[in-house]
Amino acid sequence: MAEMLEVSGLTKRFGGLVAVNNVSFSVREKEILSVIGPNGAGKSTLFKLISSFLKPTTGEVRLKGERISGLAPHIAARRGVVRTFQETTIFRNMSVRDNVIIAHHLRSKASLFGFFLGTGAAKTDEAAFGQSADEILTLLGLSSLSNETARNLPHGHLRALGIAIGLATNPSILLLDEPFAGMNHDETMRMVEMVRRLRERGLTILLVEHDMPAVMKISDRLVVLNFGQKIAEGTPSEIQADEKVIEAYLGSEDEAIGL
Amino acid sequence: MEQVIANGLYLGAQYALIALGLTLIFALMNVLNFAHGQMYVLGGFITYTIYGQLGLPFVVALLASGVTLAVIGALMEKFLFRTVIRRSHREESTMLLAAATAFFFDAVILLLFGEKQRGVPKIVKGVFNDAGIIMPYDRLVVGALAIIFIAAFVLYMQYSRVGRAMRALAQDRVAAQLMGVRVDRYSMIGFAMGAMLAGVVGGLLVTITGVNSGIGGPISIKAFLMVMIGGAGVVGGAIAGGFILGMMESVGLTVLREYGDVTYLVIFAALMVFLSVRPNGLMGKPWG
Amino acid sequence: MTLNRNTRIAAVVAFLAIVFVAVPAAISSSGRFDLYYTLTSVALLSIASAGVWLTFYIGRINIGQGAYALMGGYVSAILVMNHGWSFWLTLPVAGLFCAAASVLIGLPILRLRGVYFAMVTLVLTEVARLLALALPITNGAKGIVSIPLPGALSVFGVTLIPDFATLQNSRLAFYLLAVTVMVVCFAVMYRLVNSRIGKLCQSLQQNEELASSIGVNIAYLRVIAYAVSSFFGGVSGAIFAAISQSIYPSSFTVTDSVNFMLNCFLGGLGYVFGPMLGTLVLYFGWDLLFQTGQFQLLIYSGLMIVLMLVLPNGLLSLAEMTRKKG
Numbered sequence: 001m002a003e004m005l006e007v008s009g010l011t012k013r014f015g016g017l018v019a020v021n022n023v024s025f026s027v028r029e030k031e032i033l034s035v036i037g038p039n040g041a042g043k044s045t046l047f048k049l050i051s052s053f054l055k056p057t058t059g060e061v062r063l064k065g066e067r068i069s070g071l072a073p074h075i076a077a078r079r080g081v082v083r084t085f086q087e088t089t090i091f092r093n094m095s096v097r098d099n100v101i102i103a104h105h106l107r108s109k110a111s112l113f114g115f116f117l118g119t120g121a122a123k124t125d126e127a128a129f130g131q132s133a134d135e136i137l138t139l140l141g142l143s144s145l146s147n148e149t150a151r152n153l154p155h156g157h158l159r160a161l162g163i164a165i166g167l168a169t170n171p172s173i174l175l176l177d178e179p180f181a182g183m184n185h186d187e188t189m190r191m192v193e194m195v196r197r198l199r200e201r202g203l204t205i206l207l208v209e210h211d212m213p214a215v216m217k218i219s220d221r222l223v224v225l226n227f228g229q230k231i232a233e234g235t236p237s238e239i240q241a242d243e244k245v246i247e248a249y250l251g252s253e254d255e256a257i258g259l
Numbered sequence: 260m261e262q263v264i265a266n267g268l269y270l271g272a273q274y275a276l277i278a279l280g281l282t283l284i285f286a287l288m289n290v291l292n293f294a295h296g297q298m299y300v301l302g303g304f305i306t307y308t309i310y311g312q313l314g315l316p317f318v319v320a321l322l323a324s325g326v327t328l329a330v331i332g333a334l335m336e337k338f339l340f341r342t343v344i345r346r347s348h349r350e351e352s353t354m355l356l357a358a359a360t361a362f363f364f365d366a367v368i369l370l371l372f373g374e375k376q377r378g379v380p381k382i383v384k385g386v387f388n389d390a391g392i393i394m395p396y397d398r399l400v401v402g403a404l405a406i407i408f409i410a411a412f413v414l415y416m417q418y419s420r421v422g423r424a425m426r427a428l429a430q431d432r433v434a435a436q437l438m439g440v441r442v443d444r445y446s447m448i449g450f451a452m453g454a455m456l457a458g459v460v461g462g463l464l465v466t467i468t469g470v471n472s473g474i475g476g477p478i479s480i481k482a483f484l485m486v487m488i489g490g491a492g493v494v495g496g497a498i499a500g501g502f503i504l505g506m507m508e509s510v511g512l513t514v515l516r517e518y519g520d521v522t523y524l525v526i527f528a529a530l531m532v533f534l535s536v537r538p539n540g541l542m543g544k545p546w547g
Numbered sequence: 548m549t550l551n552r553n554t555r556i557a558a559v560v561a562f563l564a565i566v567f568v569a570v571p572a573a574i575s576s577s578g579r580f581d582l583y584y585t586l587t588s589v590a591l592l593s594i595a596s597a598g599v600w601l602t603f604y605i606g607r608i609n610i611g612q613g614a615y616a617l618m619g620g621y622v623s624a625i626l627v628m629n630h631g632w633s634f635w636l637t638l639p640v641a642g643l644f645c646a647a648a649s650v651l652i653g654l655p656i657l658r659l660r661g662v663y664f665a666m667v668t669l670v671l672t673e674v675a676r677l678l679a680l681a682l683p684i685t686n687g688a689k690g691i692v693s694i695p696l697p698g699a700l701s702v703f704g705v706t707l708i709p710d711f712a713t714l715q716n717s718r719l720a721f722y723l724l725a726v727t728v729m730v731v732c733f734a735v736m737y738r739l740v741n742s743r744i745g746k747l748c749q750s751l752q753q754n755e756e757l758a759s760s761i762g763v764n765i766a767y768l769r770v771i772a773y774a775v776s777s778f779f780g781g782v783s784g785a786i787f788a789a790i791s792q793s794i795y796p797s798s799f800t801v802t803d804s805v806n807f808m809l810n811c812f813l814g815g816l817g818y819v820f821g822p823m824l825g826t827l828v829l830y831f832g833w834d835l836l837f838q839t840g841q842f843q844l845l846i847y848s849g850l851m852i853v854l855m856l857v858l859p860n861g862l863l864s865l866a867e868m869t870r871k872k873g
Binding site: 051053072073074077078082083084085089090091092093094098101102103105106108112115116118122125126165166168169 | 738739742743744746747749750753754756757759760761762763764765766768771
């Protein structure tokens with residue numbers, strides 16, 4: 001399988017603190033790869049580095065061979081690396097459908113001025129976005145809520161909306177930031193289903209996660225971080241048998257590896 | 260040179276105290292209190308009335324300034340800001356409410372105390388003159404008092420129960436609420452304390468520079484400057500910002516004396532450049 | 548607001564009929580020619596306020612519009628006085644000058660958010676005033692006075708606008724000018740807000756991180772919005788200078804900047820026509836309270852506070868509330 005995303009020698013220092021230390025791995029096309037690790041392992045820093053919300057101190061991230069690290073986030077998004085957010089980051093005061101429509105921004109062919117004048121291209125775009133938004137909402141089980149104001153959605157649906165927004169940008173690789181955080185068992189199972197469906201549509205997915213059972217169920221491969229360094233990489237069964245991983249997780253009190 | 264530094268320190272202590280009040284209100288409620296300068300003026304006029312007109316001791320007058328403003332601050336929080344925060348769709352509303360309150364105070368001050376510049380008798384006579392520094396004793400006293408108040412405020416925020424609750428609130432409103440901090444109550448106390456600080460500085464400075472009804476707005480702008488320099492919502496930032504502005508004014512007025520208002524132009528320009536490099540001031544929390 | 552197309556067209560026609568026909572007719576029959584000046588001021592201030600509204604719309608609290616109004620006034624005045632330009636040419640130039648300046652100023656300061664942006668723009672208003680005092684070209688505190696009235700505007704020998712100095716009633720002419728510019732500005736705003744650009748601006752206001760994660764060039768969009776906003780400020784200032792035939796460093800101060808903001812807020816930050824209504828109400832309210840003498844400011848600000856408590860989402864939210872009930 002071809003490699004979609006390549007992370008090589010990525011390092012991020014904040015002052016004296018090394019949050020991410022020389023991490024390398026790659027994500028293959030149509031793969032679900034999860035990055036896991038105990039609290040403070042550098043997961044979310046790594047996530048921000050890959051999505052270009054932070055600039056690496058050294059090392060680089062390549063998408064299909066092209067360097068994307070160090071670009072502005074909106075340019076990385078344009079190249080096809082799109083992230084979702086951990087918390088309820090949505091456009092709160094817009095309707096659910098408008099949230100998804102606006103996220104089609106990257107696909108628009110008309111210019112801003114074209115939209116101002118209401119040119120033909122702009123109208124075609126608007127119609128196409130509306131249709132595609134409806135499709136995405138149906139896929140993620142949100143179609144019945146499409147006219148609801150986003151801030152009124154229940155928690156589980158909010159996260160689905162976050163993914164819908166990411167999906168609307170038509171990414172090459174979607175980065176999910178702790179998609180299962182704070183969910184109960186049923187919600188988690190539904191989210192697992194949803195992520196699988198995305199992959200069936202041909203999407204490559206990288207996720208950063210805490211919830212071990214869900215991760216084990218969903219991932220093709222895992223990368224384990226501890227203290228900013230990669231300590232293991234492999235399939236779920238390999239990771240579950242890895243001594244270094246067990247040690248790392250036993251070292252922190254409130255985590256279970258989900259064996 | 261020593262003279263310039265001494266002036267800067269004296270000014271800086273007053274400014275820091277003003278900025279502390281503003282930053283406290285901001286930290287707790289995310290409200291930029293446009294009426295802060297007017298509160299300062301009100302404090303000045305109360306001390307003027309009690310100490311200057313009625314002839315009661317300065318301490319009584321200063322106390323009255325502080326207490327009156329604390330009450331006003333508490334009432335403002337309870338009846339104005341709390342309502343608007345609850346009912347408005349937009350966070351900005353509180354800032355506009357504060358602006359309207361500033362106009363209102365301006366009107367009240369003008370009606371009660373008139374347009375004239377007012378001063379009071381010196382609280383201490385004599386001039387300190389040694390080591391190349393010439394400074395009237397009253398300035399020394401007022402400067403020392405301001406520093407004592409700053410220290411008291413910092414200690415109070417650090418060690419008292421109320422102070423700890425307020426710090427928790429400033430850090431994370433929701434989390435504080437979950438931990439059982441009574442948000443409404445401490446918002447009110449915080450607002451009252453912020454207003455009180457403004458009133459106290461007004462009362463202190465009326466003995467040196469006097470007071471007039473028109474200086475509320477300019478004082479607010481200065482307070483904003485200090486808070487921006489240091490970083491909004493941070494105690495250390497307010498103190499640093501106050502002393503930095505005090506120093507800049509002291510130096511600027513000496514160096515650029517003949518150019519008058521250019522001092523402020525230079526300070527403003529420097530500030531805008533500084534903020535574009537450090538958007539959160541010296542030590543502010545991001546995106547205040 | 549979801550009005551259907553016909554109602555909307557009817558509302559626009561009615562509005563145009565009122566401002567261009569009914570108001571002048573009423574004024575000339577009642578002889579209250581002073582109202583022209585009041586209404587002209589309302590129109591101009593609402594243009595500047597519209598600019599502030601636009602910055603609110605991208606989630607920035609702009610207390611710097613006074614700076615651009617002042618800048619626009621000076622640019623027009625200096626070009627007319629020192630270089631003999633026609634006022635009609637200086638009007639767009641003043642707007643463009645302000646827009647260009649706002650791009651330079653905006654690039655660094657638009658990175659600031661919340662109170663930081665508010666405070667910096669507030670300081671900007673002060674900087675503009677101090678600059679006007681200090682620069683040689685602006686003639687310091689004495690300002691620029693005796694600016695000639697706008698001359699004739701003719702294109703290919705056809706006189707489109709007559710020389711204001713030859714008119715019997717230049718007040719009417721200024722009224723028509725201000726109202727025309729206002730209508731154009733609000734039409735542009737309405738179109739902006741109701742096109743995709745409006746949605747993009749809203750996305751900035753609601754969450755900049757998310758907006759940039761879906762590929763919106765937030766820095767570019769902010770600067771564009773701020774430039775349009777400042778253009779409005781400059782145009783409004785330039786017409787002001789032409790009407791009063793003078794401009795001083797104190798023509799637009801921090802108080803004006805704050806008032807622009809209050810106009811938007813009072814009309815309603817969620818409504819395009821909020822700034823127009825807000826300006827009208829506040830300006831007329833202030834004028835009406837003139838009779839209360841020394842209590843004018845007290846009553847005015849008191850009423851404003853009450854209004855904020857009762858209608859924290861602006862006057863236009865009233866319409867929405869009644870519609871929901873009905």
